[in-house]
Amino acid sequence: MTAIDTAPAAPVARRPRSSKRRARAGRLFVAPNLIAVTVFMLFPLAFSLYMSFHNWDVFNPAKFVGLSNYNSLFTGDPLFSIALRNTVVYTVGTVAPTILISLVVAGFLNRKLKGIGVFRTIVFLPLAVSSAVMAVVWQFVFNTHNGLLNIMLGWVGIGPIPWLVEPKWAMTSLCIASVWRSVPFATVILLAAMQGVPETLYEAARLDGAGELRQFTSITVPLIRSALSFVVVISIIHAFQAFDLVYVLTGRNGGPETSTYVLGIMLFQHAFAFLEFGYASALAWVMFAILLVLTVIQLRMGRRRTDQEERSWA
């Protein structure tokens, strides 16, 4: 501030020209990105909204049907409620364990121990693996008779579990694989936030006799709340859009039966197997609306909590 206030004034006549030039240069610099965003994001978004009011099978011209696609989705399609329920189960089954495990792992990795860098690298490795490859590996892990998981359970006397064969186990398997994939990303964010917590707070807490657990719950967690909130929002969005992992692990129909039939699979099936692009677009916008509502609620709750905390400190 001071630097600006005390800086010698630039010649008045030259300022508008140079700022105009800089603004033009700025626009030119962002133009390529702006064009890409328009072509690859804004146009598809607008087009899918337009298509959600039409019947379109790719081959024939789209036919306007008004709100019919939305009506069928909410009133005439029993699979929508199944897909929604499965998606909610998958989201809860993925996000809750992901947050808990990531907090613990990040807390552990935040310690200043010898060789911690090696552990950090190992924990972050799954981030580098594509979902499809990961799902194929998990297929081997979940193999009923020769899979790694059942072999290990066999050591403690638990009989073979038909992970991907029985509908009641398929969703659990999916959540396990999904948690394994999600933990590294969440850990990266939480660890970065934890490293920003001032060491002096821990020292003061230690002087007051607080143990490790108390320090974690009373200092670390409250001070990384905004990062935690970000991780929750992103994890919910990711889980809600689940497709690739399900497609490879339990098949294009979200089987066995409808046990892993989530909204992402339903969308893909209607668009690319049934060629009902209008219906699939309507479903995509319903998913967007649900996520938007969830995110807004979450952000408001987070803001309210922050306001309360600020008031209590004041």
Next chain:
Amino acid sequence: MGAASLALSPTACSSDDDDALTFFFAANPDEADARLRVVEAFQRTHPDIKVRTLLSGPDALQHVSIYCAGGKCPDVMMAWDFTYSGLADRGVLLDLNTMLARDTSFAAKLRSDSIESLYETFSFNGGQYAFPEQWSGTCLYYNKQLFAEAGVRPPPGRWDEPWSFGEFLDTARALTKRDSSGRVSQWGFVDSWSPYYSAMLFGMNNGVPWSTPRLNPTHLNFDNEAFVEGIQFYADLASKYEVAPNASESQSMSTMGLFSSGRAAMVLGGHWRYQTVVRTKGLDFDVAVLPTGPKGHVAHSNIGTTGLAIAASSPHKQQAWEFVKFATGPIGQTVIGESGLFVPVLRSALESPGFAEAHNRISNLGVLTAGPAHSDGLPITPEWPKIAALLDRNVGPVLRGVRPATSLSDGLSQAIEQLLRAA
């Protein structure tokens, strides 16, 4: 290999041969080679027509839809019995009757040499949307050595010599072996096709067609007692009689792997498995017909067939017509038969010495040569993708043995009927 000179292109983006005829097909590397041989033979006789091949990804319907949505429908495309009607219904495919009307001598030759039921597979709503080019119905492969060691009579090798579900079960039981811990070391029967479809095939071999009528059906026979009985028999092979692996047991090794390694005595599969079996060192095998249920009289395979179609929007219709005529006519069919990779669909090619020579490892050649004529049709409806999804959801519990096949009479049967009525 001369065929190697024709490059396989997974995408359509070459500008220098925009006037070339595009040919879209799905194939594994071996099959692609056989298709290229047909293309090469065509180019020798039609040097003025350039052909550019487009190899499909794993989902052919999705792949071709993307081409067509982008305004680049391939001129000639492979058509599948189950899915072509969806494309025909949307006006994507050319009615080949319009071309046949102008080429009466070829029409007469094709008719007389074709197998009626296969030809009819691509007749839809009064049009002819493709000509069949290969039969991919199923039969049984059996390990002759395992049969001989167990002292079990081999299954029949002619479609007019049926064997019953009971005889099949006895054979499978005699060939299923367990080790001292009770774990199966050799299965009597394994299935390398899609279990849902195989179950329907057993229903069909109990004397009931899959659907009524076959083309544009209004009803699928999941409420027919005999059809359901056939499905139940198939499901019981794994869940009750334990002569076939269940879904968990076949996770560790592919069913073809079990057969090739001598750990299964019989496998259900189509001709597309022939190369896998023939290349397995030390495997002495032959082919046999499928068993017939108590209410069936004659053994049947299924009309699994692919054909060649022309895009209605093709700017090269005449060249495309020449290619389709060649590939589905006597010369192309003979090339296909000689490759040993496909079963041709013209009688002349089926009976050709080249086809017999390509299959000299088996004695029961009649299973393949008479297979197309002893096949019954699968339902042909534009609604098939939705029906397949319904089957996937409903037949699973029956195959796992947690629900009886009679349960299909209510939910599945009604859901399909509703779907067909709404179409």
